[in-house]
Amino acid sequence: MNSWKDKALFTPGPLTTSRTVKQSMLRDLGSRDTQFIQLVFEIRRRLVHLAHASLEAYTSIIMQGSGTFGIESVITSVIPADGKLLVLVNGAYGERIVQMAQVHHIPVIVLQCPEDQVPDIQLLREILTEDQQISHVAVVHCETTTGIINPIQAIGEVVKKHDCIFIVDAMSSFGAYEIPVEGWGIDFLISSSNKCIEGVPGFSFILANKKTLSPVKGSARTLALDLYAQWEELEKTGQFRFTPPVQALMAFNQALIELDEEGGIIARGERYRKISESILSGMQDMGFVTYLDPENRGYIITSFRYPDNSNFNFNTFYQKLSDKGCVIYPGKLSRADCFRIGHIGRLDDADVFVLLSAIRDTLNEMKIELPVS
Ligand SMILES: *Cc1c(COP(=O)(O)O)cnc(C)c1O
Numbered sequence: 001m002n003s004w005k006d007k008a009l010f011t012p013g014p015l016t017t018s019r020t021v022k023q024s025m026l027r028d029l030g031s032r033d034t035q036f037i038q039l040v041f042e043i044r045r046r047l048v049h050l051a052h053a054s055l056e057a058y059t060s061i062i063m064q065g066s067g068t069f070g071i072e073s074v075i076t077s078v079i080p081a082d083g084k085l086l087v088l089v090n091g092a093y094g095e096r097i098v099q100m101a102q103v104h105h106i107p108v109i110v111l112q113c114p115e116d117q118v119p120d121i122q123l124l125r126e127i128l129t130e131d132q133q134i135s136h137v138a139v140v141h142c143e144t145t146t147g148i149i150n151p152i153q154a155i156g157e158v159v160k161k162h163d164c165i166f167i168v169d170a171m172s173s174f175g176a177y178e179i180p181v182e183g184w185g186i187d188f189l190i191s192s193s194n195k196c197i198e199g200v201p202g203f204s205f206i207l208a209n210k211k212t213l214s215p216v217k218g219s220a221r222t223l224a225l226d227l228y229a230q231w232e233e234l235e236k237t238g239q240f241r242f243t244p245p246v247q248a249l250m251a252f253n254q255a256l257i258e259l260d261e262e263g264g265i266i267a268r269g270e271r272y273r274k275i276s277e278s279i280l281s282g283m284q285d286m287g288f289v290t291y292l293d294p295e296n297r298g299y300i301i302t303s304f305r306y307p308d309n310s311n312f313n314f315n316t317f318y319q320k321l322s323d324k325g326c327v328i329y330p331g332k333l334s335r336a337d338c339f340r341i342g343h344i345g346r347l348d349d350a351d352v353f354v355l356l357s358a359i360r361d362t363l364n365e366m367k368i369e370l371p372v373s
Contacts, residue, residue, distance in 0.1 A: 015342070040244075043062070058208065174196060191207075193251075244316055275352055
């Protein structure tokens with residue numbers, strides 16, 4: 001392995017990025033410079049376009065911090081004092097939204113689903129019919145805990161029928177799955193710089209329905225994460241209220257250009273799908289078993305069960321793979337022992353080949369033989 005090459009990141013972010021994305025950061029640029037303001041304007045325009053929304057109806061707002069900051073910005077800014085939030089939970093990220101509501105004393109109820117199943121739409125209908133207090137519904141699109149893809153279009157239809165505001169955490173899927181926010185009735189969609197757009201960490205972005213955003217002026221429960229105030233400043237002056245991650249934004253701009261060059265969201269999703277399929281078949285050939293049933297699996301990240309072998313130890317497995325240039329991810333499940341392999345980022349067939357060889361060698365070194373079905 002060449003010493004200059006970083007390890008390949010088979011994680012849910014931060015991810016492996018292209019050399020040109022990294023190179024685009026080798027600059028100093030003032031946050032009030034017209035060139036920077038133009039760059040931010042262009043990024044915001046491109047994001048609305050990627051979400052298949054019109055600039056008349058939708059806007060995009062960039063929020064400093066990691067993805068969680070963007071979600072907390074939405075949760076703490078858009079629910080009025082007399083509002084009530086319903087969260088559909090089938091993993092750790094849904095759980096995190098519930099925690100946010102609790103921290104800020106926002107009335108919240110949970111539709112809890114098993115981690116290997118998508119939410120029950122009929123149950124959602126019943127809850128929204130019975131509890132007229134519910135004003136907002138939040139769900140995670142790709143629940144990165146397992147890699148399950150929740151049916152946000154079908155959920156959105158029910159949410160709209162009950163006149164609720166629809167919030168989607170599409171952190172790990174936006175840029176790799178087509179999500180027409182306007183067509184699917186999504187009022188607020190949150191994603192971040194360092195997932196499927198393949199930028200570097202530093203900020204999140206929110207696609208917002210202007211009609212839903214306008215009335216929330218003054219309802220924020222924090223100063224720094226005030227979504228409306230952030231929007232207002234970006235619209236008025238093109239600037240941020242507080243120091244922006246200038247280099248991360250330059251990298252993101254380059255990443256958006258490269259997304260276009262690749263052929264847009266469809267082509268990127270196709271590359272990730274191929275990577276996920278190669279990894280899956282290679283892993284199954286070695287005897288690994290996935291946590292999710294095929295119908296629920298997406299192509300963002302796959303959870304594999306620990307091998308049923310007393311020689312297996314995740315930390316050793318992880319370290320040996322890392323020594324061979326491949327970084328995987330631990331599991332995050334409450335009930336099953338799993339590890340995860342991400343399929344997103346600037347990865348190709350050669351990286352997959354290296355990963356599968358590394359796993360095969362590591363199993364031999366750890367004297368683990370798996371029963372192959
Ligand atoms: C990555 C991720 C987040 C945000 O994580 P940060 O570490 O704050 O960037 C939120 N939700 C989902 C589904 C994610 O995959």
